Amino acid sequence: MTEDVSDCDEDPVTNEARRRFLVTATSVIGAIGVVGAAVPFIASWEPSARATAAGSPVDISIKKLEPGQMVTVSWRSRPVWVLHRTPEQLATLSKLNDACKDPDSKADQQFSPKVQNIYRSLEPAYFVCVGICTHLGCIPDYKPTPHSPEMGPQWLGGFFCPCHGSHYDLAGRVLKGSPAPLNLPVLPYYFLNDREIRVGTLADGSMKDWKPNTW
Template structure:
């Protein structure tokens, strides 16, 4: 992933009196992690029919090309869904952040399915390395930016990587857990999802389910 890699930007869409979300069903925005943080090539996502999306049908996504530190952005039920392959460094940092977070153990059951907490609660995921989040800030519905590099930032001199909402400066770690002392009241939501295979993820279905379920 060199400096000559291609970056695909999502278009801003104003909604709800100035709130902004980045919604896409055909592109992926990805970020490299660690030293030499750069943009990397986008990944095309599976694109369901407009009728299926309107009905809230499950969305399948092939993650076989997802590399460490990369993010795929797709759309399900009108919401941006982020699929991130976290690096070992990202996973190692998550357990060190509890004291800085509002709800480190994700006790609000409305923000994620129970099965994503059955392993290590720090990860909020079925597979530790694969994070699946609804990319909407829980404050006023803006879409946070992925700022994965671990380095001092203007909004946090001790930044350990995560998501930053430019609208009102809310911050989340790489598991979508909200920092204490920011406007956002809750962790980012984790949508229902499962794995059809090692490389195919299904958004909108709980493990073992055959029908579409509700979103967080």
């Protein structure tokens, strides 16, 4: 049997030098790998040309939207809600002023002072917003039933984020005790007529690039 003694013939200084080289080389290659993996991930957060084009205004039909019903459409790859609120739902809003973090919508989460009211809408019956929780970007659920066993006796109807438990009223105002810091965003929109709403711009074509304080 022939024994490999090549490493044994080298003196300790040579072995130490080789060991340092291998450690350094491995560290450098590992760092390059991390950077190489991180760059595509970071780049994915930047909007592509296609995503920017997808930000075009969207028309939403409300002709068949019954009171209490909500429709969801996609705009800029985000869910936009249009909720046709009942008179009973509208009546709950004033009762929740003291329970809201920002009851008067002072934070920059709506496109205009025209929707900086208790309804957070151009017309009280129709609530239009981006359905993304302002905590960590989950999509809340529509929970319209007051005092339901699931939501508890104090619940008057609204939106609930299942990820971390944020609560919003039927105007998208975040309730105290929720981890979400801000109200749901009210994006630019206007009524084309009594049957359609255009979201993502105003009638004069402005505010197509509007963004809230946070999504």
